[in-house]
Amino acid sequence: MSRDDAERLYPGFPGSNANEHLRTIPACAALGMAQRASLGGPIVTSLDAKLPAVRDAAGRVSRGAALVLADQATASGVFASLSQPTPMMTLDLRVDWFGPLPDGTLDCAIDDVVREGDLALARGRLLADGVPVGAALARYLIGSMPGGGGHRIEDRREILPPSDVATFALYLDAISSPDGLMMRPRSEHVGAPLPAYHGGVIAALLEHAAVLAIDTSFRPIDIEVRFLAPARAEHPLIARVIPRRTGRRAATIDVEAHQGDPAKPVAIARMLAISDAAGDVQAFELPRP
Template identity: 70%
Template sequence: MSRHDPEKLYPGFPGTEPSEHIRTIPACAALGMRQRATIGEPVSTSLDAALPAACDAEGRVSRGAALVLADQATAGGVFTTLMRPTPMMTLDLRVDWFGPLPASPISCTIDEVTREGDLALARGRIVSEGKSVGAAVARYLIGSMPGGTPGRMDGRDEILPPSPAASFADYLSADATADGMTMQPRPEHVGAPLPAYHGGVIAGLLEQAGVAAIDPAFRPLDIEIRFLAPALATLPLVARVVPRRTGRRAITLDIDAHQGDPNRPVAIARMLAITDPAGDPVRYDLPRG
């Protein structure tokens, strides 16, 4: 497929075919991501659910891997609103879970992008076999690389292989600490060519640290991450968990990440977990005025 075909890519989408750009991003290639971005069709990003690096110990798609997916998928939605490929950086990401993730393929389809100058808000659904298993919303700053500096789309063109990791936890390579986790950098954690950790990888670490800190009787309901500064993918990333409220049915945690100075976090997150059993989600479409 090329931009000269009748079914062509959106002009702001990088590459000459939908998955070309995403397969040059180490963190995305590691999880076997693919994209669809043909004008007139849904914009959707998927990961390889058969790849061990994308799964948890039970063989289900890992919530951490789904966070990497949500971050990249919402960025893909923003690309469709641009006149030419332009860099951007994630300001915040929120994902709500509708029960446990499946062992079957999942994708994130973008429903809406709202632009306000160089700010963009993208909303999407995380879907498996036609059923919604989560919802994602993310805000981006267009025209800036991590750190807030002006940038351009880099010239990476090497198609990278998937990760050989035995699980998503093995892919993160994070060790437990007294109050959280520490992740050692790997080339396949990179998103921006600074080199910086992919925003979804940071989110995955914060999510994993939060889940490890709560009673297994609780299930994560949502997580919201705000990215404060670039996290260099040449240094370890330290996640620290601070419980905020622990009740019989709900737990709220704050989690932050830093690279040496706890007083200068690169990202902060809040997670809500509940004991209520997972149900079968039902979507209600309300009238629009």
């Protein structure tokens, strides 16, 4: 067995090839995701830096695209801890930003996975040329899939192409509506084969709605998303902003997503933004006891 034979090293990866499996998930294929793993090294998932669909208007990797990456990468970490492919669903996702995202490549390396029964927690870092630009933390429920049913995640076979849109905002395809920011369904938004929206795409819509609601002098430094119910990808998803507090240096914004009934949200999020300018990232290795 090769040190780089990820499928034999980690039999919990769905399918016979981890990269091919990613390209059968519409939202992952659209953003050109790829995965690599080796014995003694981390599970690393990447975006295709050459794709305009992963970028914002300034040409940097979009925070929304980074959220899709963080959601999928942490799931891959959990798959790597399993003895066979098993369905699971995201319970919550938190990402902390350490400054601007890069105009080059972006990786998400998973540092560890902790499991307790059917609960799993995965932690990782978003890296630009090895420099941390964010941290990801997600919890999953193993053995469940959005919407239930007998879908087998390893049965998807069709290899899908990357998105041809010009920016990540166009990939989301969200417009203002009387109820909030509405994301119109696209086949490229699908994650689970229900079909359901990819958890990272839901997180990206919530983040996008929150950013539009704050002054441009503020920058997001974290977002935490809790997934309450499956969001069916045949219907629009509406994000409704609930401002909590805006001060001179910090603002807290809540966002809810629903599919027609505001009293039945499918996901909720809280974002913290600050007015301080971004500084240099410093990483410190602390002594271990």
